Amino acid sequence: MGTQMIHNKNGQINIVLNENKVTNIDPVKNQENISKDPFAHIDQELSSFVGMDNLKRKIKEIYATIIINEKRSQMGLTNTKQVLHMLFKGNPGTGKTTVARKLAKLYFDMNLLSKGHFIEAERADLVGEYIGQTAQKTRALVQKALGGILFIDEAYSLARGGERDFGKEAIDTLVKHMEDNGDDFVLILAGYPFEMERFLTLNPGLKSRFPFILEFPDYDVDQLLEIARQMASEREYQLSKEAEWKLRNFLYKQQKLANINFSNARFIRNVIEHSIRMQAVRLLYKDNISPDELILLTGNDLKLEDINSIW
Numbered sequence: 001m002g003t004q005m006i007h008n009k010n011g012q013i014n015i016v017l018n019e020n021k022v023t024n025i026d027p028v029k030n031q032e033n034i035s036k037d038p039f040a041h042i043d044q045e046l047s048s049f050v051g052m053d054n055l056k057r058k059i060k061e062i063y064a065t066i067i068i069n070e071k072r073s074q075m076g077l078t079n080t081k082q083v084l085h086m087l088f089k090g091n092p093g094t095g096k097t098t099v100a101r102k103l104a105k106l107y108f109d110m111n112l113l114s115k116g117h118f119i120e121a122e123r124a125d126l127v128g129e130y131i132g133q134t135a136q137k138t139r140a141l142v143q144k145a146l147g148g149i150l151f152i153d154e155a156y157s158l159a160r161g162g163e164r165d166f167g168k169e170a171i172d173t174l175v176k177h178m179e180d181n182g183d184d185f186v187l188i189l190a191g192y193p194f195e196m197e198r199f200l201t202l203n204p205g206l207k208s209r210f211p212f213i214l215e216f217p218d219y220d221v222d223q224l225l226e227i228a229r230q231m232a233s234e235r236e237y238q239l240s241k242e243a244e245w246k247l248r249n250f251l252y253k254q255q256k257l258a259n260i261n262f263s264n265a266r267f268i269r270n271v272i273e274h275s276i277r278m279q280a281v282r283l284l285y286k287d288n289i290s291p292d293e294l295i296l297l298t299g300n301d302l303k304l305e306d307i308n309s310i311w
Contacts, residue, residue, distance in 0.1 A: 062112075066082075066112070084212070088188060088214050088216055090193065090218075091193070092264065096216055104186075113147055117147065118149050119149070119151065121152050126141060126170040134169040149188060175203060175206060224251055225248055279298070
């Protein structure tokens with residue numbers, strides 16, 4: 001039974017059991033499939049991710065290296081371990097946390113991680129209030145993450161207090177464990193692009209310890225519409241042509257305004273959930289409701305003019 005550990009804002013770490021654990025990938029047993037399409041299973045796992053072509057290429061590179069290393073071992077050649085620590089740079093709603101969760105599962109399936117669980121942490125989970133507490137808290141968190149992924153969003157917050165702040169001690173402790181536990185532990189740091197670039201300058205050699213630095217660009221209008229269709233479909237709803245047209249026009253306007261508060265896929269999620277509530281209110285006035293009406297989200301259900309209620 002697999003597990004996920006997800007950090008809540010109240011400081012607790014929840015353990016989520018994964019009943020549908022996928023059997024680990026066996027390079028030898030998969031040779032027949034590899035000869036046909038070596039990356040079919042990866043394409044399937046990542047099929048729900050809109051865009052993210054660079055990420056998909058990197059995951060295929062990692063998987064290909066696993067297979068070739070297996071062949072090298074069979075022939076008595078050196079098999080080198082891959083360092084998988086990553087740094088994600090992107091604005092809100094660009095999929096950083098979602099990707100990190102998916103990678104925990106993928107790396108477990110590839111036998112790169114022994115447990116495949118996921119821990120999401122923030123500054124308060126690593127930084128203590130007095131001397132010695134920070135290193136202790138950080139080591140304890142890394143110990144919980146061994147065999148899985150430790151994901152720290154807004155990682156630059158560790159350095160906000162300056163030289164005398166205990167956040168620097170947390171960074172130094174993380175760097176040490178990246179080296180000591182690299183075989184069965186992946187650290188992913190994430191945050192806004194500009195802040196993450198500055199963060200990398202605070203510890204000598206920090207950037208070189210992340211062989212994968214991935215940009216998560218803002219979604220374009222077509223991609224956001226595809227995400228909207230996916231989110232509606234997952235909830236067994238469908239956007240009408242009028243609703244799609246209305247949403248497309250609104251997104252084009254936001255793109256031209258370069259609205260700094262725009263939150264990409266998070267905004268789309270809020271739009272869909274708000275539209276579902278508006279549809280429910282509309283349908284309650286009807287006596288007879290058909291299955292098609294229960295599914296369809298119309299242009300009138302998208303109250304995009306009321307920005308504050310769905311932002």
